[in-house]
Amino acid sequence: MNVLLEIEERLRALLTEEPYRLDVSEHQAGLLALLKTELAYACERNQSFGNYIQAWPIDYQTSKRIADLPFVPVGVFKSNPPLSLVEGSEITRILASSATTGQVPSRVVLDSATARRMTKGVMMIIRDFIGSSRRPYLVVDTPAALASNGELGARGAAIQGLRSFATEIICCLSADADGNLRLEGDKLLECSKRWKDAEVLVYGFTYVIWNHLVKPLQSAGVRLDLPNVRVLHSGGWKRLQQEAVGKEAFAQGVATTFGCSADRVIDFYGMVENVGVVYPDCDQGNKHVPAFADVIIRNELTLEPVSVGQRGLVQVSSVLPTSFPGFLLLTEDIAELIHEDDCPCGRRGTAFRFVGRAPKAEIRGCGNLETRRS
Amino acid sequence: MSDLIHLVDSVEDISRAAIQLRGVAVNKEMDPRTVLDLFERWAAALQGNGMEAVPGVAFFRLWLRQGTLKPILERELGQGSVDGDWREEGQAKLRVFPLGVVGHWPAGNIEIQPVLSLTCALLGGNTCLVRVPSRLLESTNQLMKKLVTVDRDGILTERIQLLSFDHSREDLQSAMARNVDGAMIWGGQEAVARVRALPFPHWTRMAVFGPRLSVAAMDAEVWSQPDERRSWCERIARDVWQFDQQACSSPQVLFLERGARGAIDNFIEELREAFRKENQAHPRREIQPALTSVICLARANWLLDNVANRAWFSPSPDWTILLGQGTDIPKPTQFRTLTVLLVDNLLDAIEKFDGSVQTLGVAIGNPEKEDALAQAAGRRGVDRIVKLGRMHVFGSPWDAMDLIRPMVRIVRYVPSRDQKIPAKQTSLSSRP
Numbered sequence: 001m002n003v004l005l006e007i008e009e010r011l012r013a014l015l016t017e018e019p020y021r022l023d024v025s026e027h028q029a030g031l032l033a034l035l036k037t038e039l040a041y042a043c044e045r046n047q048s049f050g051n052y053i054q055a056w057p058i059d060y061q062t063s064k065r066i067a068d069l070p071f072v073p074v075g076v077f078k079s080n081p082p083l084s085l086v087e088g089s090e091i092t093r094i095l096a097s098s099a100t101t102g103q104v105p106s107r108v109v110l111d112s113a114t115a116r117r118m119t120k121g122v123m124m125i126i127r128d129f130i131g132s133s134r135r136p137y138l139v140v141d142t143p144a145a146l147a148s149n150g151e152l153g154a155r156g157a158a159i160q161g162l163r164s165f166a167t168e169i170i171c172c173l174s175a176d177a178d179g180n181l182r183l184e185g186d187k188l189l190e191c192s193k194r195w196k197d198a199e200v201l202v203y204g205f206t207y208v209i210w211n212h213l214v215k216p217l218q219s220a221g222v223r224l225d226l227p228n229v230r231v232l233h234s235g236g237w238k239r240l241q242q243e244a245v246g247k248e249a250f251a252q253g254v255a256t257t258f259g260c261s262a263d264r265v266i267d268f269y270g271m272v273e274n275v276g277v278v279y280p281d282c283d284q285g286n287k288h289v290p291a292f293a294d295v296i297i298r299n300e301l302t303l304e305p306v307s308v309g310q311r312g313l314v315q316v317s318s319v320l321p322t323s324f325p326g327f328l329l330l331t332e333d334i335a336e337l338i339h340e341d342d343c344p345c346g347r348r349g350t351a352f353r354f355v356g357r358a359p360k361a362e363i364r365g366c367g368n369l370e371t372r373r374s
Numbered sequence: 375m376s377d378l379i380h381l382v383d384s385v386e387d388i389s390r391a392a393i394q395l396r397g398v399a400v401n402k403e404m405d406p407r408t409v410l411d412l413f414e415r416w417a418a419a420l421q422g423n424g425m426e427a428v429p430g431v432a433f434f435r436l437w438l439r440q441g442t443l444k445p446i447l448e449r450e451l452g453q454g455s456v457d458g459d460w461r462e463e464g465q466a467k468l469r470v471f472p473l474g475v476v477g478h479w480p481a482g483n484i485e486i487q488p489v490l491s492l493t494c495a496l497l498g499g500n501t502c503l504v505r506v507p508s509r510l511l512e513s514t515n516q517l518m519k520k521l522v523t524v525d526r527d528g529i530l531t532e533r534i535q536l537l538s539f540d541h542s543r544e545d546l547q548s549a550m551a552r553n554v555d556g557a558m559i560w561g562g563q564e565a566v567a568r569v570r571a572l573p574f575p576h577w578t579r580m581a582v583f584g585p586r587l588s589v590a591a592m593d594a595e596v597w598s599q600p601d602e603r604r605s606w607c608e609r610i611a612r613d614v615w616q617f618d619q620q621a622c623s624s625p626q627v628l629f630l631e632r633g634a635r636g637a638i639d640n641f642i643e644e645l646r647e648a649f650r651k652e653n654q655a656h657p658r659r660e661i662q663p664a665l666t667s668v669i670c671l672a673r674a675n676w677l678l679d680n681v682a683n684r685a686w687f688s689p690s691p692d693w694t695i696l697l698g699q700g701t702d703i704p705k706p707t708q709f710r711t712l713t714v715l716l717v718d719n720l721l722d723a724i725e726k727f728d729g730s731v732q733t734l735g736v737a738i739g740n741p742e743k744e745d746a747l748a749q750a751a752g753r754r755g756v757d758r759i760v761k762l763g764r765m766h767v768f769g770s771p772w773d774a775m776d777l778i779r780p781m782v783r784i785v786r787y788v789p790s791r792d793q794k795i796p797a798k799q800t801s802l803s804s805r806p
Contacts, residue, residue, distance in 0.1 A: 047681050048677070048678045048679070048680075048681055049678065050681075051677045051678070051681045051683070051684075052673075052674055052677040052678055055673075055677055055684065055685045055686065055687070057686075057687060057688060057689045058689060068689075071670075072674050073667055073670040073671040073674055075667070075671040075674075075675075076671065076674045076675060076678055079675075079678070079679075083678070300661055300662070300663040300665075300666040300691075301658065301659075301660060301661050301666075301690065301691075302690045303666065303689060303690050303691065304690075312663070313663050313666060313667065330667065330670055332663075332664065332667045334663060358662070358663035358664040358667065359662070359663075359664060360664055361662050361664035361665045361668060365481060365482075365483035365484075365561075365562055365585075365617065365620030365621055365622070365624075365708070366481045366483070366484070366560055366561050366562055366583065366584030366585050366586070366620075366621055366622040367562070367584070367585065367586070367587055367588070367617075367619070367620050367621050367622045367623075367624050367626070367706065367708060368561075368562030368563055368564070368565075368585055368620070368708075369562070369563055369585045369586065369587050369622075369706070369730060
């Protein structure tokens with residue numbers, strides 16, 4: 001059988017399973033063989049990637065655990081052109097990470113099959129947290145973020161990923177000529193009135209929700225009346241840290257603004273390179289790993305997996321992409337391993353908590369030479 | 375905070391320390407013999423008692439020996455300078471005097487650097503105001519405690535003020551700069567640039583060491599000899615390991631002259647073995663998570679950028695060997711990541727040096743060939759050409775600069791009458 005077809009068939013089966021029913025050992029045993037097949041496929045499709053895999057100090061074909069398989073650091077997706085396993089003509093979309101000023105964004109290429117799996121994966125995860133019904137979808141962003149062709153940023157990708165839950169989509173921000181975001185208050189109040197008793201889905205980047213929705217409404221003394229809302233947000237806390245807004249204060253502020261309980265505000269961790277996978281907080285405040293993905297928290301000194309209660313660098317995995325080698329990715333984020341199978345929320349498998357971005361390395365030596373003489 | 379290093383939080387703290395040091399510098403002369411004697415005793419005190427755990431202490435002990443420093447003093451300051459007297463030069467007389475208060479800004483990655491830096495200024499009779507980087511507080515305290523035990527009269531210790539404050543405190547950095555007559559500045563690009571921009575008085579003399587990078591070179595005659603290969607690989611590993619490859623003297627790249635086809639695999643196997651052994655002997659105890667990412671990314675980018683590139687590395691971030699070809703020095707990764715580049719002719723690589731290279735570690739079979747490489751390297755801005763395995767063993771000149779002379783004044787005295795000044799008459803003893 002054609003390798004790609006074989007992979008496709010196994011992915012189809014995985015994407016019909018409940019995402020959080022397997023314990024850690026079953027889960028990893030199930031993914032190990034598939035990841036090996038995907039690595040072999042990727043080596044065949046991309047000579048450079050094959051060169052990297054060949055140098056890995058452990059032969060991945062004989063590895064007994066996912067932790068020994070060759071991972072790539074996410075930084076490799078900053079290369080131009082982006083790492084790819086498909087011909088240029090097969091690329092339907094490029095996803096770009098939300099790089100901060102002066103940084104190069106990561107870029108990953110999607111073909112139609114990978115894009116389809118990405119949507120399915122996100123849908124399965126979110127369904128487990130908010131249910132499967134379709135509902136009005138309030139996007140705390142501008143309509144431009146809904147553009148569906150060409151290169152898509154992290155915000156756009158997250159917004160798009162939740163479309164399948166929507167009966168209608170309303171964006172409540174607009175941008176002026178300089179790109180400054182502005183809340184469309186009238187539109188929002190009209191939606192609040194119209195959707196009063198309905199289940200409503202809200203999504204926005206964490207700092208966008210806070211700065212462009214919660215703060216303006218708070219200063220105007222306006223509270224919405226949407227008790228059945230589910231507010232999903234992602235994008236990290238870095239910008240809000242400067243304003244000393246923590247997770248709890250954020251959830252409380254958002255809940256007060258929407259007129260719902262704080263447990264309806266769900267933070268999720270995700271990155272464009274980890275295609276089809278997001279990690280929402282469960283009601284215990286933990287993040288879980290779905291059937292088609294894996295997370296290993298690695299000790300920074302040994303790169304070995306840490307034990308429960310320890311922190312380390314996060315390695316995320318996804319078996320869903322076949323358009324780029326994004327199967328096993330070492331991120332620059334730190335997380336803590338909370339449980340293996342025992343989360344009181346009932347979801348099995350690895351449970352972790354995101355701690356933050358690894359602080360920039362402090363290089364102190366007299367050998368630290370940034371610029372060379374010309 | 376250690377008892378010998380003062381945590382300072384105000385400009386007044388620094389001014390007070392500087393005033394005390396200035397008083398000592400102006401009023402109390404100290405002859406070099408006294409300094410050499412005390413240094414010799416300090417070296418002895420640094421033997422054993424767990425002091426070997428401080429990286430670089432073996433080198434520092436050797437540095438403090440009279441056998442090391444006396445020739446350096448005489449080369450830099452002239453014959454007879456150890457006596458601290460006027461010496462005749464034609465019709466004139468010359469004598470060394472200190473600058474006064476010397477400020478020291480050591481780099482944060484070399485444990486012995488604060489004490490090493492102040493020894494240079496003390497040999498010139500100066501007093502020392504030293505900002506100790508936060509990472510070096512413990513090691514500096516350990517080293518200084520040993521000096522206190524041998525310097526019971528406080529001859530040297532009253533000439534030293536060790537200070538600790540956050541490097542981002544511009545007010546304190548500026549206060550320190552305003553109070554010094556000489557400055558010894560060591561470190562990376564960002565740190566050096568920041569210190570140099572401080573408001574030093576116009577008379578302050580500066581000696582800047584770093585930032586630089588270093589390179590190794592080996593010819594085919596050396597590395598294709600099976601009986602010599604292992605020892606050379608062990609030497610490279612030692613140079614890479616020391617200071618975690620963050621020092622300006624750490625080799626970042628090894629230019630390897632092409633040899634017989636296939637033999638490179640044997641060389642790399644020996645190098646891997648040497649790296650494994652060195653890692654076993656000197657394992658890393660901790661690492662910043664972001665550095666692990668940097669190392670992993672360097673490995674991946676090297677192999678993804680060019681399919682002809684090869685690499686060998688440990689499953690952990692412990693060590694990495696990147697193999698490719700070319701004469702350009704790649705951006706250093708540091709942290710035990712050595713790039714090995716095959717070249718047809720070592721001179722091709724050296725001819726491309728741009729003044730950033732401090733040390734060239736060499737292993738060359740033919741002495742004439744090595745002389746030619748040294749000549750080319752000197753012309754291209756290299757300050758030190760040394761045998762591989764000794765890239766961190768410094769002497770004077772250091773970075774092609776004297777260490778003691780920049781922090782002294784050599785006073786010329788032409789007597790009004792044609793008569794000799796008796797040698798000992800004008801010299802004061804070390805203590806009143």
